[in-house]
Amino acid sequence: MPAGVVELRGPRLLDGAAWSRARIRDRAHLENWEPSAPGTWAERNAQFAWPAQWSALRSLARRGMSLPFVITVDGEFAGQLTVGNVVRGSLCSAWVGYWVASTAVSGGVATAAVAMAVDHCFRLSGLHRLEATVRPENGASLRVLSKLGFREEGLFRRYLDVAGDWRDHVCLAITEEDVPNGLVNRLVADGRAGRG
Numbered sequence: 611m612p613a614g615v616v617e618l619r620g621p622r623l624l625d626g627a628a629w630s631r632a633r634i635r636d637r638a639h640l641e642n643w644e645p646s647a648p649g650t651w652a653e654r655n656a657q658f659a660w661p662a663q664w665s666a667l668r669s670l671a672r673r674g675m676s677l678p679f680v681i682t683v684d685g686e687f688a689g690q691l692t693v694g695n696v697v698r699g700s701l702c703s704a705w706v707g708y709w710v711a712s713t714a715v716s717g718g719v720a721t722a723a724v725a726m727a728v729d730h731c732f733r734l735s736g737l738h739r740l741e742a743t744v745r746p747e748n749g750a751s752l753r754v755l756s757k758l759g760f761r762e763e764g765l766f767r768r769y770l771d772v773a774g775d776w777r778d779h780v781c782l783a784i785t786e787e788d789v790p791n792g793l794v795n796r797l798v799a800d801g802r803a804g805r806g
């Protein structure tokens with residue numbers, strides 16, 4: 611079933627309550643796919659932890675190193691999408707990472723959010739390539755990227771510390787030439803999304 615109207619916007623200081631509520635509730639849904647970090651899950655995802663995260667995201671964005679987004683569905687907080695490690699020059703590449711609250715999954719939210727982010731990066735941010743690294747066990751995330759036409763470029767062995775150990779990750783990527791008319795247009799043409 612379609613999830614609703616999916617939008618991307620910048621993170622706000624006032625997102626803390628919704629962010630923390632979703633992340634504390636969704637520990638089992640998220641923990642196996644996200645980088646390990648110091649502190650307990652409850653500490654890292656408490657409402658009081660948000661202002662520092664929000665400020666760090668804004669600071670990276672101001673320096674042109676990241677494009678942080680909140681994903682909303684029908685105007686409500688539903689997850690995050692971050693374009694990170696933006697490298698310019700002759701590479702013009704970045705990674706994309708995302709999570710969607712368990713209450714909003716399986717309705718095409720991540721697919722729509724990544725499509726909008728890719729279009730934004732290629733059309734407005736001057737990037738040429740986006741990559742995503744995904745654990746081979748993460749069927750839902752691999753499916754999102756495969757629906758969007760990201761291609762598999764290799765397997766990174768023991769690449770990232772996730773849930774307390776170094777985990778293999780599949781690297782998938784897309785370049786501007788792959789989507790001359792935009793990914794959102796392609797999703798709509800394929801009947802996978804409509805315009806809100």
Ligand SMILES: CC(C)(COP(=O)(O)OP(=O)(O)OC[C@H]1O[C@@H](n2cnc3c(N)ncnc32)[C@H](O)[C@@H]1OP(=O)(O)O)[C@@H](O)C(=O)NCCC(=O)NCCS
Pocket residue numbers: 639640643707708709710711714715716717718719720721722743744745748749750751753754
């Ligand atoms: C991965 C995630 C972002 C997907 O969000 P979503 O909004 O449900 O994504 P979509 O609905 O756009 O697409 C999910 C697709 O995966 C499919 N899927 C769901 N669970 C799956 C599984 N275990 N194995 C294979 N496919 C699966 C869905 O059926 C859907 O495909 P379809 O449209 O062909 O039916 C979400 O599950 C999530 O936040 N997971 C935890 C964090 C995470 O993994 N982040 C990404 C790290 S790389």
